[in-house]
Amino acid sequence: GENVEQHPSTLSVQEGDSAVIKCTYSDSASNYFPWYKQELGKRPQLIIDIRSNVGEKKDQRIAVTLNKTAKHFSLHITETQPEDSAVYFCAIRRRDTGNQFYFGTGTSLTVIP
């Protein structure tokens, strides 16, 4: 399957600072890039997504940027709060393989009050 690399695997930031998580992929046929937040023992929940015809999308403190040429996309969280602490997964969907998502390995974010 598609290889999606996600970095870093763990990230600790002080409350109020920014956090950035990056994912890289190999197949240029990828066309949809969601980010999911998973709190301990709970379901993954979509927090933001971007499609291949857009370079950046923002929703309040959360933004995603996509560089199709370099085949990477990043999640940016500004003014972090303790409740942002969770595992974040990026995912991609390839145009030619239909609906399945390929997930990254996850980033455990800890926001220190």
Place this chain on the structure above:
Amino acid sequence: EPEVTQTPSHQVTQMGQEVILRCVPISNHLYFYWYRQILGQKVEFLVSFYNNEISEKSEIFDDQFSVERPDGSNFTLKIRSTKLEDSAMYFCASSSSSYNEQFFGPGTRLTVL
């Protein structure tokens, strides 16, 4: 807001036994998925289902696995003869179209002894 539901939340079974995991997708959704997440690892695609048939499956989804939509609301995953390595969290997801976000259920934690 409508949500995907799954039962049971936790299933313990003996190796070699059959298990059926149940999901109720969001009512107007047409695309259904099963994913699994081994403890501490990334979410992995198993199968997608549309129009009463499997549309895609991964190499994980071998002959021991099957899916069914027995009625208008339920979507089930059956593992015929469980193995120790089947122990994982199994997530059901649904989407209204192949291009829209996938909504995840709360998961069923399967423990094979």
